[in-house]
Ligand SMILES: Nc1nc2c(c(=O)[nH]1)N[C@H]1C(S)=C(S)[C@@H](COP(=O)(O)O)O[C@H]1N2
């Protein structure tokens with residue numbers, strides 16, 4: 226983000242589609258439901274089913290079972306980005322600054338054994354092994370828009386559960402106001418860790434109410450499978466109403482604090498990347514407009530860009546958390 230203007234980021238691969246062989250299964254299921262007399266409900270849920278059919282797993286990684294999310298507004302009906310695009314056009318600076326670098330280099334990441342330390346202002350600080358985290362709460366499907374501060378976006382079918390499920394188990398103290406996220410930083414397997422591109426480890430933070438919001442997702446998978454390394458395996462954050470850089474990949478530590486945590490991009494360029502970083506078409510980046518975005522794999526180089534939505538389209542769910550705040554000041 227620091228080194229490139231968004232205009233330079235057009236070298237993504239051609240659109241690619243994931244074939245949905247399970248569309249059939251969904252049709253059969255619909256017919257069965259109709260035969261059982263549940264036709265109304267079946268038709269009402271057709272759009273959602275169709276969206277889920279798009280998530281048929283690509284078959285490259287281990288499958289990750291999931292159920293439909295009960296969280297309000299957790300899935301957009303927009304067309305899902307192709308798996309090849311979502312896994313080959315990434316930001317994961319530990320592996321390089323080019324969009325192709327994470328897919329090329331992240332195979333060195335060792336995701337087992339893995340654990341996450343949850344500490345700070347909590348009654349029950351402790352380490353959670355990945356195996357326990359995978360069983361902590363039901364895995365849900367959530368089809369979120371992800372909007373990068375650089376001006377591109379994707380629609381990704383994530384699998385995970387609300388971060389609040391984990392946080393409530395450690396019992397946050399009344400004095401906890403913020404949550405700091407620390408990601409993996411291993412110079413032996415991550416070529417840019419140790420370089421001066423960013424300060425490592427990559428750090429992010431949220432206010433406690435943002436972290437506890439049901440839309441804030443602790444993601445373990447996407448497209449029906451465990452996360453590919455380049456997308457933040459084995460677990461990452463996804464905060465859909467904020468610019469993509471708030472969604473830290475390959476988390477190792479979660480710390481509750483009473484002070485606003487430092488974040489990697491704020492440290493690198495405070496005037497460009499504030500703590501809040503809510504998607505806001507009315508607040509320009511100092512070097513470019515944030516009013517529009519390009520949907521990866523869908524909108525060609527010369528296609529008309531789409532308008533960026535306030536809070537990335539999640540205003541109804543999250544807007545009240547910022548009532549009365551000057552969003553130009555708290556950018
Ligand atoms: N650890 C770490 N997490 C990170 C980043 C990073 O460089 N390192 N990049 C962020 C940025 S800028 C974006 S846009 C998203 C991209 O997620 P995706 O590759 O799954 O689309 O990851 C975020 N999480």
Ligand SMILES: [Mo]
Nearest residue numbers: 373374469470
């Ligand atoms: Mo980003």
